[in-house]
Amino acid sequence: MxxxxxxxxxxxxxxxxxxxxxxxxxxxxxxxxxxxxxxxxxxxxxxxxxxxxxxxxxxxxxxxxxxxxxxxxxxxxxxxxxxxxxxxxxxxxxxxxxxxxxxxxxxxxxxxxxxxxxxxxxxxxxxxxxxxxxxxxxxxxxxxxxxxxxxxxxxxxxxxxxxxxxxxxxxEYHPSTLNIINSDVFYSFDEAYDVMKKCGDIIPEAKAVLELLPSRVEARNKPDFPVIVIEGLDATGKTTLTESLKDTLGATLLPSPPECLSPWRARFDQEPPLIRRAFYALGNYISADQIGLKGVKTPVIVDRFWHSTAAYAIATAVSGPVCNLPGEGSEVYCWPSDLFQPSLVVLLTLDPEERKRRLRNRGQGKTDEEEELDHNQLFRLRVEEAYRRISGPACVTVDASPSADRVLQQVLLLIRGKCHL
Ligand SMILES: Nc1ncnc2c1ncn2[C@@H]1O[C@H](COP(=O)(O)OP(=O)(O)O)[C@@H](O)[C@H]1O
Ligand SMILES: Nc1ccn([C@@H]2O[C@H](COP(=O)(O)OP(=O)(O)O)[C@@H](O)[C@H]2O)c(=O)n1
Incomplete structure:
Protein backbone atom coordinates (compact mmCIF):
# COMPACT_ATOMS: atom_id res chain seq x y z
CA MET A 1 0.00 0.00 0.00
CA GLU A 172 -25.33 19.72 5.50
CA TYR A 173 -23.99 20.76 2.06
CA HIS A 174 -22.89 18.79 -0.97
CA PRO A 175 -19.45 17.21 -0.25
CA SER A 176 -17.93 18.93 -3.33
CA THR A 177 -18.26 22.26 -1.50
CA LEU A 178 -15.33 21.13 0.70
CA ASN A 179 -12.90 21.38 -2.22
CA ILE A 180 -14.22 24.40 -4.19
CA ILE A 181 -11.70 26.94 -2.91
CA ASN A 182 -8.68 27.10 -5.22
CA SER A 183 -9.76 24.02 -7.14
CA ASP A 184 -12.93 25.29 -8.83
CA VAL A 185 -12.85 28.97 -7.86
CA PHE A 186 -9.64 30.98 -7.46
CA TYR A 187 -9.54 33.89 -5.06
CA SER A 188 -6.26 35.48 -6.14
CA PHE A 189 -4.22 35.97 -9.29
CA ASP A 190 -1.37 33.93 -7.81
CA GLU A 191 -3.49 30.81 -7.18
CA ALA A 192 -4.81 30.73 -10.76
CA TYR A 193 -1.39 31.66 -12.17
CA ASP A 194 0.22 28.79 -10.27
CA VAL A 195 -2.13 26.26 -11.93
CA MET A 196 -1.55 27.70 -15.42
CA LYS A 197 2.22 27.74 -14.89
CA LYS A 198 2.24 24.08 -13.85
CA CYS A 199 0.21 23.23 -16.97
CA GLY A 200 3.00 24.56 -19.19
CA ASP A 201 4.71 21.17 -19.47
CA ILE A 202 1.66 19.23 -20.58
CA ILE A 203 -0.45 21.89 -22.35
CA PRO A 204 1.68 24.00 -24.73
CA GLU A 205 -1.14 26.60 -25.03
CA ALA A 206 -0.75 27.43 -21.32
CA LYS A 207 2.57 29.16 -22.10
CA ALA A 208 0.83 31.40 -24.65
CA VAL A 209 -1.78 32.32 -22.03
CA LEU A 210 0.90 33.16 -19.46
CA GLU A 211 2.50 35.57 -21.93
CA LEU A 212 -0.74 37.53 -22.23
CA LEU A 213 -1.08 38.16 -18.51
CA PRO A 214 -0.59 41.65 -17.08
CA SER A 215 2.70 42.20 -15.28
CA ARG A 216 0.94 43.95 -12.42
CA VAL A 217 -2.15 42.45 -10.85
CA GLU A 218 -3.72 45.65 -9.56
CA ALA A 219 -5.51 47.59 -12.31
CA ARG A 220 -2.89 50.04 -13.59
CA ASN A 221 -5.18 53.04 -13.07
CA LYS A 222 -8.22 53.47 -10.94
CA PRO A 223 -10.86 54.24 -13.58
CA ASP A 224 -12.33 57.79 -13.35
CA PHE A 225 -15.48 56.61 -15.15
CA PRO A 226 -18.05 54.06 -13.98
CA VAL A 227 -17.49 50.42 -14.85
CA ILE A 228 -20.70 48.41 -15.35
CA VAL A 229 -20.78 44.62 -15.66
CA ILE A 230 -23.75 42.88 -17.32
CA GLU A 231 -24.32 39.29 -16.23
CA GLY A 232 -26.89 36.58 -16.97
CA LEU A 233 -27.36 33.16 -18.54
CA ASP A 234 -26.87 32.75 -22.27
CA ALA A 235 -29.61 34.49 -24.35
CA THR A 236 -30.86 36.71 -21.55
CA GLY A 237 -29.93 39.71 -23.73
CA LYS A 238 -26.43 40.67 -22.56
CA THR A 239 -25.03 41.34 -26.05
CA THR A 240 -28.11 43.36 -27.06
CA LEU A 241 -28.00 45.44 -23.86
CA THR A 242 -24.24 45.99 -23.74
CA GLU A 243 -24.20 47.23 -27.37
CA SER A 244 -27.01 49.71 -26.60
CA LEU A 245 -25.30 50.89 -23.42
CA LYS A 246 -22.08 51.44 -25.35
CA ASP A 247 -23.88 53.67 -27.88
CA THR A 248 -26.03 55.52 -25.34
CA LEU A 249 -23.24 56.25 -22.87
CA GLY A 250 -20.37 56.60 -25.36
CA ALA A 251 -18.76 53.78 -23.40
CA THR A 252 -16.08 51.23 -24.23
CA LEU A 253 -17.41 47.67 -24.45
CA LEU A 254 -15.18 44.84 -23.27
CA PRO A 255 -16.15 41.18 -23.74
CA SER A 256 -15.16 38.59 -21.16
CA PRO A 257 -13.14 36.41 -21.49
CA PRO A 258 -11.07 39.07 -23.31
CA GLU A 259 -10.64 38.76 -27.08
CA CYS A 260 -6.93 37.95 -26.80
CA LEU A 261 -7.88 34.63 -25.12
CA SER A 262 -10.30 33.58 -27.90
CA PRO A 263 -7.78 31.36 -29.74
CA TRP A 264 -7.26 29.27 -26.59
CA ARG A 265 -10.78 29.08 -25.21
CA ALA A 266 -11.97 25.90 -26.96
CA ARG A 267 -8.74 24.17 -25.89
CA PHE A 268 -9.22 25.00 -22.20
CA ASP A 269 -12.93 24.19 -22.31
CA GLN A 270 -11.90 20.52 -22.82
CA GLU A 271 -9.75 20.45 -19.69
CA PRO A 272 -10.83 19.30 -16.21
CA PRO A 273 -12.34 21.99 -13.91
CA LEU A 274 -9.06 22.84 -12.11
CA ILE A 275 -7.39 23.93 -15.37
CA ARG A 276 -10.46 25.26 -17.16
CA ARG A 277 -11.48 27.50 -14.26
CA ALA A 278 -7.93 28.82 -13.79
CA PHE A 279 -8.03 29.89 -17.46
CA TYR A 280 -11.28 31.87 -16.99
CA ALA A 281 -10.08 33.32 -13.67
CA LEU A 282 -6.94 34.70 -15.35
CA GLY A 283 -9.11 36.15 -18.12
CA ASN A 284 -10.73 38.41 -15.52
CA TYR A 285 -7.34 39.85 -14.54
CA ILE A 286 -6.59 40.63 -18.20
CA SER A 287 -10.02 42.32 -18.41
CA ALA A 288 -9.27 44.27 -15.23
CA ASP A 289 -6.08 45.57 -16.83
CA GLN A 290 -8.03 46.66 -19.93
CA ILE A 291 -10.69 48.30 -17.72
CA GLY A 292 -7.90 50.30 -16.05
CA LEU A 293 -6.70 51.51 -19.45
CA LYS A 294 -10.08 52.45 -20.92
CA GLY A 295 -11.80 53.66 -17.75
CA VAL A 296 -9.73 56.84 -17.57
CA LYS A 297 -11.28 58.01 -20.85
CA THR A 298 -14.84 56.64 -21.03
CA PRO A 299 -17.36 54.60 -19.03
CA VAL A 300 -16.72 50.88 -19.49
CA ILE A 301 -19.32 48.15 -20.05
CA VAL A 302 -18.16 44.56 -19.44
CA ASP A 303 -20.08 41.56 -20.85
CA ARG A 304 -19.65 38.96 -18.03
CA PHE A 305 -16.92 39.12 -15.36
CA TRP A 306 -16.12 37.45 -12.05
CA HIS A 307 -19.75 36.55 -11.24
CA SER A 308 -19.84 34.29 -14.33
CA THR A 309 -16.55 32.65 -13.48
CA ALA A 310 -17.52 31.82 -9.91
CA ALA A 311 -21.23 31.04 -10.40
CA TYR A 312 -20.76 28.54 -13.24
CA ALA A 313 -17.82 26.90 -11.44
CA ILE A 314 -19.74 26.47 -8.17
CA ALA A 315 -22.91 25.28 -9.91
CA THR A 316 -20.93 22.67 -11.86
CA ALA A 317 -18.96 21.38 -8.88
CA VAL A 318 -22.14 20.78 -6.87
CA SER A 319 -24.96 18.56 -8.12
CA GLY A 320 -28.63 18.29 -7.15
CA PRO A 321 -31.01 20.95 -5.86
CA VAL A 322 -30.17 24.55 -4.89
CA CYS A 323 -30.05 23.61 -1.18
CA ASN A 324 -26.85 21.64 -1.90
CA LEU A 325 -24.97 24.89 -2.66
CA PRO A 326 -22.66 26.33 0.01
CA GLY A 327 -24.83 28.41 2.37
CA GLU A 328 -25.44 32.10 1.81
CA GLY A 329 -22.54 34.11 3.28
CA SER A 330 -20.03 31.28 2.70
CA GLU A 331 -16.48 32.38 1.89
CA VAL A 332 -16.93 30.57 -1.43
CA TYR A 333 -18.97 33.58 -2.66
CA CYS A 334 -16.35 36.22 -1.75
CA TRP A 335 -14.81 38.49 -4.37
CA PRO A 336 -11.03 38.03 -4.83
CA SER A 337 -9.28 40.72 -2.79
CA ASP A 338 -6.82 41.52 -5.63
CA LEU A 339 -9.44 41.84 -8.40
CA PHE A 340 -10.86 45.19 -9.54
CA GLN A 341 -14.42 45.82 -8.26
CA PRO A 342 -16.86 47.32 -10.79
CA SER A 343 -19.19 50.20 -9.87
CA LEU A 344 -22.32 48.16 -10.69
CA VAL A 345 -23.12 44.54 -11.63
CA VAL A 346 -26.49 43.93 -13.32
CA LEU A 347 -27.89 40.40 -13.51
CA LEU A 348 -30.43 39.86 -16.31
CA THR A 349 -33.01 37.19 -15.46
CA LEU A 350 -35.51 35.62 -17.79
CA ASP A 351 -38.31 33.10 -17.65
CA PRO A 352 -36.88 29.73 -18.87
CA GLU A 353 -39.41 29.38 -21.69
CA GLU A 354 -38.68 32.88 -23.03
CA ARG A 355 -34.95 32.19 -22.78
CA LYS A 356 -35.39 29.01 -24.83
CA ARG A 357 -37.43 30.92 -27.41
CA ARG A 358 -34.69 33.53 -27.75
CA LEU A 359 -32.06 30.78 -28.02
CA ARG A 360 -34.05 29.10 -30.81
CA ASN A 361 -34.50 32.40 -32.66
CA ARG A 362 -30.80 33.12 -32.44
CA GLY A 363 -30.12 29.61 -33.76
CA GLN A 364 -26.41 29.55 -32.83
CA GLY A 365 -24.31 26.65 -31.62
CA LYS A 366 -24.10 26.39 -27.85
CA THR A 367 -21.27 25.46 -25.51
CA ASP A 368 -21.69 22.11 -23.72
CA GLU A 369 -22.34 24.09 -20.56
CA GLU A 370 -25.14 26.07 -22.22
CA GLU A 371 -26.52 22.82 -23.66
CA GLU A 372 -26.54 21.47 -20.10
CA LEU A 373 -28.41 24.59 -18.92
CA ASP A 374 -31.15 23.79 -21.36
CA HIS A 375 -31.54 20.18 -20.31
CA ASN A 376 -30.87 20.51 -16.66
CA GLN A 377 -33.25 22.78 -14.88
CA LEU A 378 -31.50 22.23 -11.54
CA PHE A 379 -28.17 23.38 -12.97
CA ARG A 380 -29.82 26.60 -14.25
CA LEU A 381 -31.33 27.25 -10.82
CA ARG A 382 -27.95 26.65 -9.12
CA VAL A 383 -26.16 29.08 -11.48
CA GLU A 384 -28.78 31.79 -10.88
CA GLU A 385 -28.70 31.32 -7.11
CA ALA A 386 -24.89 31.33 -7.03
CA TYR A 387 -24.96 34.61 -9.02
CA ARG A 388 -27.22 36.11 -6.38
CA ARG A 389 -25.07 34.95 -3.45
CA ILE A 390 -21.78 36.42 -4.68
CA SER A 391 -20.86 39.49 -2.68
CA GLY A 392 -18.54 42.49 -2.94
CA PRO A 393 -20.02 43.79 -5.25
CA ALA A 394 -23.38 42.01 -5.22
CA CYS A 395 -25.44 42.03 -8.41
CA VAL A 396 -28.65 43.96 -8.97
CA THR A 397 -31.28 41.79 -10.65
CA VAL A 398 -33.18 43.16 -13.64
CA ASP A 399 -36.09 41.37 -15.33
CA ALA A 400 -35.04 41.02 -18.97
CA SER A 401 -38.43 39.98 -20.34
CA PRO A 402 -39.69 43.44 -21.47
CA SER A 403 -38.63 44.85 -24.85
CA ALA A 404 -34.93 45.54 -25.44
CA ASP A 405 -35.57 49.29 -25.14
CA ARG A 406 -37.43 48.97 -21.84
CA VAL A 407 -34.64 46.84 -20.42
CA LEU A 408 -32.13 49.47 -21.55
CA GLN A 409 -34.12 52.29 -19.87
CA GLN A 410 -34.36 50.29 -16.67
CA VAL A 411 -30.61 49.68 -16.56
CA LEU A 412 -29.85 53.34 -17.44
CA LEU A 413 -31.96 54.37 -14.44
CA LEU A 414 -29.89 52.05 -12.22
CA ILE A 415 -26.62 53.38 -13.62
CA ARG A 416 -27.67 57.02 -13.14
CA GLY A 417 -28.78 56.28 -9.59
CA LYS A 418 -25.66 54.43 -8.62
CA CYS A 419 -22.91 55.95 -10.76
CA HIS A 420 -23.97 59.64 -11.11
CA LEU A 421 -23.72 59.60 -14.89
N1 LIG B 1 -35.41 42.44 -24.47
C1 LIG B 1 -35.50 41.58 -25.49
N2 LIG B 1 -36.69 41.17 -25.97
C2 LIG B 1 -36.77 40.26 -26.95
N3 LIG B 1 -35.71 39.69 -27.55
C3 LIG B 1 -34.48 40.03 -27.11
C4 LIG B 1 -34.31 41.00 -26.05
N4 LIG B 1 -32.97 41.13 -25.82
C5 LIG B 1 -32.36 40.30 -26.68
N5 LIG B 1 -33.25 39.65 -27.47
C6 LIG B 1 -32.96 38.64 -28.50
O1 LIG B 1 -32.66 37.41 -27.81
C7 LIG B 1 -31.55 36.76 -28.39
C8 LIG B 1 -30.41 36.64 -27.33
O2 LIG B 1 -29.91 37.91 -27.00
P1 LIG B 1 -28.36 38.21 -26.79
O3 LIG B 1 -28.23 39.70 -26.58
O4 LIG B 1 -27.56 37.60 -27.91
O5 LIG B 1 -28.12 37.41 -25.41
P2 LIG B 1 -26.76 36.99 -24.66
O6 LIG B 1 -25.66 37.92 -25.12
O7 LIG B 1 -27.11 37.17 -23.21
O8 LIG B 1 -26.50 35.57 -25.00
C9 LIG B 1 -31.14 37.59 -29.59
O9 LIG B 1 -31.71 37.03 -30.75
C10 LIG B 1 -31.72 38.97 -29.31
O10 LIG B 1 -32.03 39.66 -30.49
N1 LIG C 1 -15.66 36.06 -17.11
C1 LIG C 1 -16.08 34.85 -17.54
C2 LIG C 1 -16.83 34.71 -18.72
C3 LIG C 1 -17.27 33.47 -19.11
N2 LIG C 1 -16.99 32.39 -18.36
C4 LIG C 1 -17.44 31.03 -18.77
O1 LIG C 1 -17.95 31.11 -20.11
C5 LIG C 1 -19.26 30.57 -20.22
C6 LIG C 1 -20.24 31.48 -20.89
O2 LIG C 1 -19.67 32.11 -21.94
P1 LIG C 1 -20.45 32.27 -23.35
O3 LIG C 1 -19.55 33.06 -24.24
O4 LIG C 1 -20.95 30.93 -23.80
O5 LIG C 1 -21.73 33.10 -22.94
P2 LIG C 1 -22.52 34.18 -23.77
O6 LIG C 1 -21.79 35.45 -23.47
O7 LIG C 1 -22.50 33.75 -25.21
O8 LIG C 1 -23.89 34.15 -23.15
C7 LIG C 1 -19.75 30.31 -18.84
O9 LIG C 1 -20.23 29.02 -18.91
C8 LIG C 1 -18.55 30.44 -17.91
O10 LIG C 1 -18.13 29.13 -17.56
C9 LIG C 1 -16.26 32.53 -17.19
O11 LIG C 1 -16.01 31.55 -16.49
N3 LIG C 1 -15.82 33.77 -16.80
Missing amino acids: SKHAMSLLPRWCSRVFSVELNGAPFYFAVKEKHLGEDVPRVFREVQNRDKCYSVLVYCSRDRIKTAKFYGELKDKLLRDLPPECRLSPMSSFLPKVRDSLVKGYFLKGNSDTSSPIERLLSDLIQHDPVLVCSYSPAEDGQQWTQHMWSETASQVMDVAKGYYVVPSEAP
Missing part, protein backbone atom coordinates in the same frame (compact mmCIF):
# COMPACT_ATOMS: atom_id res chain seq x y z
CA SER A 2 1.35 3.47 -0.83
CA LYS A 3 2.26 6.00 1.82
CA HIS A 4 -0.69 8.15 0.84
CA ALA A 5 -3.16 5.32 1.20
CA MET A 6 -1.62 4.61 4.62
CA SER A 7 -2.10 8.22 5.64
CA LEU A 8 -5.81 7.94 4.84
CA LEU A 9 -6.21 4.88 7.01
CA PRO A 10 -6.02 6.33 10.53
CA ARG A 11 -9.08 8.45 9.81
CA TRP A 12 -10.72 5.87 7.61
CA CYS A 13 -13.48 5.27 10.13
CA SER A 14 -14.28 9.03 10.25
CA ARG A 15 -14.75 9.18 6.50
CA VAL A 16 -18.13 9.29 4.80
CA PHE A 17 -18.57 7.66 1.41
CA SER A 18 -21.10 8.88 -1.13
CA VAL A 19 -22.33 6.97 -4.18
CA GLU A 20 -24.48 8.81 -6.72
CA LEU A 21 -27.18 6.62 -8.29
CA ASN A 22 -29.40 8.24 -10.93
CA GLY A 23 -28.32 11.68 -9.69
CA ALA A 24 -29.20 11.00 -6.01
CA PRO A 25 -26.46 10.54 -3.38
CA PHE A 26 -26.39 7.57 -0.95
CA TYR A 27 -24.11 7.90 2.05
CA PHE A 28 -22.35 5.25 4.11
CA ALA A 29 -19.47 4.97 6.59
CA VAL A 30 -17.25 2.11 7.79
CA LYS A 31 -16.85 0.68 11.30
CA GLU A 32 -14.60 -1.88 12.93
CA LYS A 33 -17.38 -3.35 15.04
CA HIS A 34 -20.93 -3.92 14.05
CA LEU A 35 -23.65 -2.74 16.45
CA GLY A 36 -26.69 -3.94 14.57
CA GLU A 37 -26.93 -1.05 12.12
CA ASP A 38 -28.86 -1.46 8.87
CA VAL A 39 -27.16 -2.33 5.61
CA PRO A 40 -26.67 0.99 3.72
CA ARG A 41 -29.23 1.51 0.97
CA VAL A 42 -26.69 1.32 -1.81
CA PHE A 43 -25.97 -2.31 -0.88
CA ARG A 44 -29.55 -3.30 -0.13
CA GLU A 45 -30.48 -3.73 -3.77
CA VAL A 46 -27.38 -5.80 -4.54
CA GLN A 47 -27.83 -9.54 -4.96
CA ASN A 48 -25.75 -11.86 -2.78
CA ARG A 49 -23.75 -13.14 -5.74
CA ASP A 50 -22.73 -9.63 -6.68
CA LYS A 51 -19.59 -7.81 -5.69
CA CYS A 52 -19.03 -4.08 -5.59
CA TYR A 53 -15.81 -2.08 -5.84
CA SER A 54 -14.69 1.47 -5.31
CA VAL A 55 -11.82 3.25 -7.04
CA LEU A 56 -10.91 6.53 -5.35
CA VAL A 57 -8.34 8.87 -6.89
CA TYR A 58 -6.23 10.33 -4.13
CA CYS A 59 -4.54 13.66 -4.61
CA SER A 60 -0.88 13.19 -5.43
CA ARG A 61 1.45 16.16 -5.03
CA ASP A 62 0.89 17.03 -8.65
CA ARG A 63 -2.65 18.47 -8.69
CA ILE A 64 -2.63 18.94 -12.45
CA LYS A 65 -1.78 15.30 -13.06
CA THR A 66 -4.43 14.15 -10.57
CA ALA A 67 -7.10 16.31 -12.25
CA LYS A 68 -6.17 15.02 -15.71
CA PHE A 69 -6.07 11.42 -14.48
CA TYR A 70 -9.52 11.66 -12.89
CA GLY A 71 -11.01 12.75 -16.23
CA GLU A 72 -9.18 9.98 -18.10
CA LEU A 73 -10.11 7.29 -15.55
CA LYS A 74 -13.79 7.45 -16.43
CA ASP A 75 -13.02 6.98 -20.14
CA LYS A 76 -10.71 4.08 -19.31
CA LEU A 77 -13.25 2.35 -17.07
CA LEU A 78 -16.07 2.81 -19.57
CA ARG A 79 -13.86 1.46 -22.34
CA ASP A 80 -12.29 -1.52 -20.54
CA LEU A 81 -14.92 -2.74 -18.09
CA PRO A 82 -17.46 -5.39 -19.15
CA PRO A 83 -20.57 -3.59 -20.43
CA GLU A 84 -22.78 -5.20 -17.72
CA CYS A 85 -20.71 -3.52 -15.00
CA ARG A 86 -22.48 -0.49 -13.60
CA LEU A 87 -20.35 2.62 -12.97
CA SER A 88 -21.48 5.42 -10.61
CA PRO A 89 -19.73 8.58 -9.38
CA MET A 90 -18.43 8.21 -5.85
CA SER A 91 -16.59 10.33 -3.30
CA SER A 92 -15.18 10.08 0.19
CA PHE A 93 -14.73 12.96 2.62
CA LEU A 94 -14.27 13.97 6.22
CA PRO A 95 -17.36 15.98 7.22
CA LYS A 96 -16.59 19.71 7.58
CA VAL A 97 -12.88 19.23 6.76
CA ARG A 98 -11.75 21.45 3.88
CA ASP A 99 -9.98 19.78 0.96
CA SER A 100 -10.73 16.33 2.36
CA LEU A 101 -12.80 15.20 -0.64
CA VAL A 102 -11.43 12.45 -2.86
CA LYS A 103 -13.41 11.45 -5.92
CA GLY A 104 -13.75 8.22 -7.82
CA TYR A 105 -16.17 5.59 -9.04
CA PHE A 106 -18.30 2.81 -7.58
CA LEU A 107 -18.56 -0.36 -9.65
CA LYS A 108 -21.15 -3.06 -9.40
CA GLY A 109 -20.46 -6.40 -10.99
CA ASN A 110 -21.74 -9.95 -10.77
CA SER A 111 -19.95 -13.30 -10.52
CA ASP A 112 -19.46 -13.42 -14.31
CA THR A 113 -17.82 -10.01 -14.46
CA SER A 114 -15.76 -10.05 -11.28
CA SER A 115 -12.65 -11.58 -12.90
CA PRO A 116 -12.21 -8.95 -15.64
CA ILE A 117 -13.10 -6.17 -13.16
CA GLU A 118 -10.54 -7.40 -10.64
CA ARG A 119 -7.85 -7.76 -13.32
CA LEU A 120 -8.41 -4.17 -14.40
CA LEU A 121 -8.40 -2.86 -10.81
CA SER A 122 -5.22 -4.80 -9.93
CA ASP A 123 -3.52 -3.19 -12.88
CA LEU A 124 -4.79 0.28 -11.93
CA ILE A 125 -3.69 0.04 -8.33
CA GLN A 126 -0.13 -0.77 -9.38
CA HIS A 127 0.29 2.08 -11.83
CA ASP A 128 -2.02 4.90 -10.80
CA PRO A 129 -2.80 6.99 -7.69
CA VAL A 130 -5.91 5.02 -6.77
CA LEU A 131 -7.25 3.39 -3.67
CA VAL A 132 -9.31 0.29 -4.44
CA CYS A 133 -11.81 -1.37 -2.10
CA SER A 134 -14.09 -4.31 -2.65
CA TYR A 135 -17.44 -4.84 -0.94
CA SER A 136 -18.99 -8.23 -0.29
CA PRO A 137 -21.47 -9.81 2.13
CA ALA A 138 -19.95 -10.69 5.52
CA GLU A 139 -19.83 -14.33 6.65
CA ASP A 140 -23.19 -14.11 8.40
CA GLY A 141 -24.70 -12.95 5.08
CA GLN A 142 -26.56 -10.15 6.94
CA GLN A 143 -23.98 -7.38 6.70
CA TRP A 144 -21.61 -6.03 4.06
CA THR A 145 -17.91 -5.42 4.53
CA GLN A 146 -15.33 -3.25 2.84
CA HIS A 147 -11.81 -4.54 2.13
CA MET A 148 -9.04 -2.25 0.99
CA TRP A 149 -6.68 -3.72 -1.57
CA SER A 150 -2.95 -3.81 -1.30
CA GLU A 151 -0.99 -2.55 -4.26
CA THR A 152 2.05 -4.71 -3.62
CA ALA A 153 0.40 -7.89 -4.77
CA SER A 154 0.23 -8.79 -8.41
CA GLN A 155 -2.88 -10.76 -7.62
CA VAL A 156 -5.99 -9.36 -6.00
CA MET A 157 -5.16 -8.96 -2.34
CA ASP A 158 -7.10 -7.55 0.56
CA VAL A 159 -5.53 -5.80 3.46
CA ALA A 160 -6.34 -8.30 6.21
CA LYS A 161 -8.78 -6.14 8.10
CA GLY A 162 -12.34 -5.75 6.87
CA TYR A 163 -14.67 -2.93 7.91
CA TYR A 164 -18.43 -3.12 8.19
CA VAL A 165 -20.35 -0.64 6.06
CA VAL A 166 -23.11 1.24 7.89
CA PRO A 167 -25.53 4.02 6.83
CA SER A 168 -24.38 7.61 7.34
CA GLU A 169 -26.30 10.87 7.52
CA ALA A 170 -26.22 13.25 4.57
CA PRO A 171 -23.86 16.21 5.19
